[in-house]
Amino acid sequence: MNKIYPDAHAALAGIVHDGITIASGGFGLCGIPEALIEALGETGKRGFTIISNNCGVDDFGLGPLLFSRQIKKMISSYVGGNKEFERQYLAGELELEFTPQGTL
Template sequence: MKKIHSTFAEAVAAIQDGATIMVGGFGLVGIPENLIVALAETGVKELTVISNNCGVDDWGLGLLLANRQIRKIVASYVGENKQFERQALAGELEVELLPQGTLAEKIRAGGAGIPAFYTPAGVGTPLEEGKESRVFGGKTYLLEEALTADFALIRAYEADIYGNLSYNKTARNFNPIMATAGRVTIAETEQLVEAGRLDADRIHTPGVFVHSLIVGAQQKRVEKLTVANQAEAGGGSR
């Protein structure tokens, strides 16, 4: 049985200044939003964050950016976050941007215990600077090192008391691979059930990778809202 936290503050209490954390999600989908809020409230700083993107100005990892708690971010997408853009352009934030597939594979490799791999992504671009390259079958590949983290903060739809996790559709995204690559994985879940209640075929992350759990409801905010007027949508008055 996994440790089940009673508060989000307790769940993130072990994260200290200078820690490296992986944070699941794609845009605002599948982010461990309550864990992020709790981490923002701790005031820990000099964090290295590994995530697909950095939320929006007032939600998700954008809260940590606004508090100046992030020293470096490893991501594939700047997204809708103006604070991210401003801090990066001002040299206040160290940013490592990677092709999305490369980022995913670096995390997956880290969780699988594979120290590095070769990929054609980035060949002939500034990304190849300082990286070893080799030719296989007449094609050039770059050596990319795997990524791991001190902590992985992830979001699940359902969990059982042994830490087995199930994700809801596209909210799965980066969460399963990050769960394997964190030395300590903390899972935020919408529902917690007894052992045996999860369909074995729907378990996406085995409990062996999860260290602790906490239950929390999601706000499910919209990252970018686009509204069409009635005429454009074909619904004008007659």
């Protein structure tokens, strides 16, 4: 099995479907898989459950996936400064499961 891919789109080919659960690495905006997150958004798939310590900021990290309404549920330890995250959660548009950072 070849685990080296020419780009993020190729790495995601055939494995991204509506409703999947994805664990995303990084801490805050450091060490996040930027290219994979962008390619994930471009798939147009929806209903993701994302496990990550936070959801980035409004226009970076996982934040753009919120704006495109591709995330259904977040499992995270920190909401942070993402206003769209807060808005969707308070409006009942986004499920949230708070989990201690050490558990993640």
